[in-house]
Amino acid sequence: MPRLKKEAPSQDPIEQDFLDAIDRLRDGEPKNKQLKVRKAKGTLKVNVANVALEAGHSRTLIALETGCRxxxxxxxxxxxxxxxxxxxxxxxxxxxxxxxENAELRVQLNTHKAAVLAHFNARDKAENEAARERAAASRLRKEIAESVKVVVIASREA
Structure with missing residues (x-):
């Protein structure tokens, strides 16, 4: 099987300097003296300033958010x-x-399915309970309506 290319070849020698600097910093083998000191201290990081320092070019060529060269x-x-x-x-x-990525998505899908099922069961239970309560209230209203008898209470003064 053919291997995919790592990246397109650089047309600009300055860009190639930056790419080489990134590779050296990732490998932990800087050529710049200041960066060698940082490596010895354990504070060497791959960032815009260090890449520019290692490449020997201006930081502004790669640091601008918009209009980056x-x-x-x-x-x-x-x-x-x-x-x-x-x-x-x-x-x-x-x-x-x-x-x-597929395995992660399957785990997420199963988690969401479980949450949906729990929500559905809770809603179904609440609807059934509400129906029972409505039926009980209806029965009680009917019983009250049937059992209402008017009783005249005579007053003592009469």
Missing amino acids: YPRVRELIKQAKTGHSRLPTTLNEVIARLRA
């Missing part, structure tokens, strides 16, 4: 921050990811 680099940095890896490179990885 290298949006693909910015997206890779965001993915590295959140811990998401790049897109799967083989079909087996795609299949494994889809199977895991």
Whole structure:
């Protein structure tokens, strides 16, 4: 089976510098002296400032939210921050990811089905109880109507 390409090749040497810097930071092997010190301290992170420092280019090329000159680099940095890896490179990885997602969705579906069933049972029980109460109230009204007898009580003064 053919393998999927990791990503499209870079046409711009500056973008390639940024991509190489991201790879070095992910691997924990920076070339920049300041970043080597941060690595020794254990505070090395993949972020816009560190990638720009490692690449040797201005941070503003990748830091702007809108009008970013290298949006693909910015997206890779965001993915590295959140811990998401790049897109799967083989079909087996795609299949494994889809199977895991499918399993999660099945669990959610079963949870929602259980909640709906509990709601349905509670509503059915309440409707049955309301029908019994209406029937009892009707019976009581009927009994009261039948048992009403007018009794004249004579007063003592008369």
